[in-house]
Amino acid sequence: MRFHCRNAPAIRLGEDLAETATNIVQGPTPYRTAPHNIEAEQALLGAILVNNDAFYRVSDFLEAEHFFEALHRKIFKISAEMIRSAKRASPVTIKTFLPAEEKVGDITVATYLARLAADATTIINAEDYGRSIYDLATRRSLIGIGEDMVNIAFDAPVDMAPIAQIEDAERRLFELAETGQYDGGFTDFGSALGSAIDMASAAFQRDGHLSGIATGLHALDERMGGLQPSDLVVLAGRPAMGKTSLATNIAFNIAAAYEPEIQPDGTSKAANGGIVGFFSLEMAAEQLATRIISEQTEVSSSKIRRGEINDAEFEKLVGTSQVLHRIPLYIDQTGGISIAQLAARARRLKRQRGLDVLIIDYIQLMQGNRRTDNRVQEVTEITTGLKSLAKELNVPIIALSQLSRQVENRDDKRPQLADLRESGSIEQDADVVLFVYREEYYLQNKEPEFGTTEYETWRAKFDQARGKADVIIAKQRHGPTGTASLAFQAEYTRFTDLIDDAHLPEAFE
Numbered sequence: 001m002r003f004h005c006r007n008a009p010a011i012r013l014g015e016d017l018a019e020t021a022t023n024i025v026q027g028p029t030p031y032r033t034a035p036h037n038i039e040a041e042q043a044l045l046g047a048i049l050v051n052n053d054a055f056y057r058v059s060d061f062l063e064a065e066h067f068f069e070a071l072h073r074k075i076f077k078i079s080a081e082m083i084r085s086a087k088r089a090s091p092v093t094i095k096t097f098l099p100a101e102e103k104v105g106d107i108t109v110a111t112y113l114a115r116l117a118a119d120a121t122t123i124i125n126a127e128d129y130g131r132s133i134y135d136l137a138t139r140r141s142l143i144g145i146g147e148d149m150v151n152i153a154f155d156a157p158v159d160m161a162p163i164a165q166i167e168d169a170e171r172r173l174f175e176l177a178e179t180g181q182y183d184g185g186f187t188d189f190g191s192a193l194g195s196a197i198d199m200a201s202a203a204f205q206r207d208g209h210l211s212g213i214a215t216g217l218h219a220l221d222e223r224m225g226g227l228q229p230s231d232l233v234v235l236a237g238r239p240a241m242g243k244t245s246l247a248t249n250i251a252f253n254i255a256a257a258y259e260p261e262i263q264p265d266g267t268s269k270a271a272n273g274g275i276v277g278f279f280s281l282e283m284a285a286e287q288l289a290t291r292i293i294s295e296q297t298e299v300s301s302s303k304i305r306r307g308e309i310n311d312a313e314f315e316k317l318v319g320t321s322q323v324l325h326r327i328p329l330y331i332d333q334t335g336g337i338s339i340a341q342l343a344a345r346a347r348r349l350k351r352q353r354g355l356d357v358l359i360i361d362y363i364q365l366m367q368g369n370r371r372t373d374n375r376v377q378e379v380t381e382i383t384t385g386l387k388s389l390a391k392e393l394n395v396p397i398i399a400l401s402q403l404s405r406q407v408e409n410r411d412d413k414r415p416q417l418a419d420l421r422e423s424g425s426i427e428q429d430a431d432v433v434l435f436v437y438r439e440e441y442y443l444q445n446k447e448p449e450f451g452t453t454e455y456e457t458w459r460a461k462f463d464q465a466r467g468k469a470d471v472i473i474a475k476q477r478h479g480p481t482g483t484a485s486l487a488f489q490a491e492y493t494r495f496t497d498l499i500d501d502a503h504l505p506e507a508f509e
Contacts, residue, residue, distance in 0.1 A: 035139045036068035037132055044129040045075050046120030048083075049090055049113065054123045055083050058130030066137035071109070074098060075116075091117050138176065145172050167344040174347040175392075213274050213357060213396065216253025218497050219484040223473055224432065227254075227357060227396035231477075232387045234363075234426055236401040236415065237436035238408075242469060243400050244283065245291065245493040246436055247359050250398065251276045252292050254357050255329040274356025275328040277349050279342060281365035285331040295494040296320050302491075328353070338367045339385035346393060355395055360386070362400035363426065380425035387429045401426055403435075413442050417474050433475040438488060439465040469495065 047054040064077035078097045079089040087093070091113035104112040121129075149169050156165065212226025227233065237243040257273030280288055294301035297316045303309050304317070330353060332345060342360070349355050360366070363386075368378035383399075390397040403419045415435040420426045427433065443462045448454040469488040473481045487498045 034068070034143060035136045037136055038069060038072075040129045040132045041067050041069060041072045042116055042119070043121050044126055044133065045072060045079070046116040046118075047123050047126045047129070048076075048079055049094075049117045050120040051123045052079075052083050052089055054126035055080060055089075057123070057127045062130045062134055066134050068133075068136070068140070071098075071102070071104065071112075075113070141176050145169060145176070164340065167340045170344045170347060174351065213254055213270070214257065214272075215250045216257065217250070217484070217486060217495060219486060220471055223482055223484055224476065224479060227398070228431070228478065229394045229396060230391045231396045231431040232383070232390050232429060233396060233398045233432040233434065234401050234420075234430040235398055235434045235436065236403050236420055236426075238403050238413075238415070240441055241436040241438055242488060242490075242493070242495070243436045244361055245488075246471070246495050247278075247361055247398060247400055248288060248291050248493070249295065249495045251278050251329055251357070251359050252295070252327070255327040258328050258356075268354070270356050275354040276330070276357045276359065277346060277355050278329065278331045279337065279345075279358070279360045280331055280333045281335050281337060282361055283333070285333045288331055291493045293317060293320055293324065295492050296324065298492055300491050301493060336365065336367055339382050339389075342366070343385065343389050343392075346389060350393055350395075355393060358390075358393070358395055358397045360397065360399045362402065364402050376425070383425045383429040387431075399430075413437070413439075414470075415472065415474075427475065430475065431477045432473065435472040435474055436469060437472055438469045440468065440488075468498065 044054070044058065059080065062076075064073045064080070067073045067076055075094065075098070078094045082089040082094065091110070095110045095113055098109050098113075100109065102109050107115075149165065152160075152165055153162075156162075212224070212228040212231075214221050214226050215224075235243050235247060254274050255276045258270060258275060259272040260268040261271035262268055278288065290301050290304055293299075294304060297313070297320045299309060299313045299317060303313075309317070330349060334341075337345075346355065346358055363379065363382060366382050368381040386397055386399055401420060403415055407413055407415055407419050414437050417427050417433060420433070440462065443458065443465055446458065447462075448458050467487055467489065469486045471484045471486060473479075473484065475481065485498050487496045488494070489496070
C-alpha cells in the first residue's frame with residue numbers, strides 16, 4: 001500500500017510508521033508518574049478497617065510515609081495510632097479524625113471509608129499488599145535520589161567537589177537499603193525494651209556471656225562486657241606503648257572467632273566473633289599482616305622483615321598464613337583519608353562483605369571534610385562523624401589516638417583524660433576511653449648504675465613490671481572504670497591475658 005503526496009515520491013506504509021516512531025522517540029519524553037498502586041493501598045486499608053489484626057501483619061515494615069496517596073497516608077497513620085492504643089479502628093471511629101469537608105472525587109471521606117471496608121479483601125492477602133506498597137515506595141525513593149544526583153551534577157555549588165556528591169549519594173543509598181526511610185524518628189519504649197531483652201538473651205547464649213563482641217582478652221571483656229554496638233571506643237597511648245599492637249590483636253581475635261548464623265530471612269549474622277574492617281592510615285597492609293603472623297607463629301617480626309628465619313620457621317609461616325587467609329579481616333591502607341571517604345568505604349564494606357567491628361589507626365592522621373587551620377575544630381568534626389557512623393552502621397568503632405607530650409613531663413606517666421590531644425571533642429564523643437600503659441618502657445630507660453642501692457630498688461620494680469601492660473578504662477558510659485592487666489610480648493607484638501602466680505603449676509627445685 002502506498003500514500004501519494006503532491007511533489008513527493010511514494011512512501012511505503014512501513015517506512016511511514018518507522019519515521020513516525022523515530023519522531024516520537026526523538027520528540028519530548030512523555031510524562032511519567034512515580035511508581036504506585038492505588039488499588040493495593042485501597043485493598044490493604046480496607047482489610048485493616050474490617051479486621052484490625054491485618055495491621056499487625058504489616059506493622060513491622062510499613063509506615064504511613066510509604067503510601068503514595070496523601071489521604072491513604074492519613075488513614076493508615078490514624079488507624080495505626082488507634083490500634084496501638086487498643087482502640088477499634090473502623091470507618092465509623094476514624095472518620096472524626098479526618099477533615100469532613102475533604103472529598104474524594106464526588107464522594108465524601110466518610111463514604112470513601114465505607115467503600116474501602118465494603119470492598120475489602122481477606123486478611124490473608126494483607127502482607128502481600130503491604131510488601132507491594134513498600135517496594136513501590138522504595139522505587140520512588142530511588143527515583144528521588146537519582147533526580148537529586150542529576151540536578152546537583154548540573155547545578156553543583158562551587159565548593160562541592162564531585163567526590164562529595166558521590167559520597168552523599170552512597171550514604172543515602174545505604175540508608176535506603178538498610179532502613180527503607182531516611183529519618184529514624186522516635187522509638188517507643190516498648191520497642192527499646194524488646195531490644196534490651198534481645199541483647200540480654202544474646203549475651204546469655206553467646207560464648208563468655210558477653211552482651212557485646214568479645215575482644216579475646218578476658219581481663220578487658222570482664223570490665224567492658226565486650227565491644228558494644230554503636231559505641232565509639234577511643235584507644236590512646238604514647239608512642240611505643242603498643243596501642244597499634246593491641247588494636248591488631250583485638251582485630252585478629254574477633255575475625256578468627258567469627259561464626260556466622262543464618263537468619264530466617266536468609267541473611268547471616270555473627271553468632272561469635274565478627275567481620276572486621278581495619279583502616280590503617282599509618283602502616284601498610286603487609287606490615288599489619290607481618291605483625292599478625294608473628295603473633296600467631298611466635299616468630300619475631302624483626303626476623304621476618306630481615307629474612308633471618310630458618311626452614312622450620314618458614315614452613316610455620318607458610319602453614320599459618322594458609323589458615324589466616326580465610327579470616328574475615330579487611331584492611332584499607334589509604335593515608336590521609338577524610339571522614340566522609342572513610343564512612344563511604346565502611347558502608348560499602350558492610351553492604352558487600354558485612355561488618356561487625358571497625359578499627360581506625362589513628363584519629364590524628366584523618367582529615368575533616370573541609371580543610372581548616374583550626375585543628376581542634378577539624379578533630380571535633382572527625383570524632384563527631386565517627387560516633388554518627390557507629391550509630392548508623394550499628395557496629396563498635398575502635399579509634400586509636402595519640403596522647404600529648406605533657407605525659408613525659410610528669411613523674412607519674414600513667415595517662416589521664418586530659419592528656420588526649422584535642423581532648424575536648426575526643427573525650428566528649430567517645431563512649432569508652434582506653435589508655436595503654438607499660439611501666440616497663442619507662443623503667444628500662446632509667447636504669448641506674450649497677451651495684452648501687454638505687455639499682456637494687458630499680459631492679460625489683462623492673463622485674464615486677466617486665467612483660468606486663470595496663471589497659472586503663474578511663475571512661476565508660478555503661479560500666480565502671482578501672483584497669484585491666486595484660487601480658488605483653490614485645491618480640492611478637494602480642495597482648496594476652498596475664499596468668500597470676502597463684503594459677504601457675506607448682507615448681508620443683
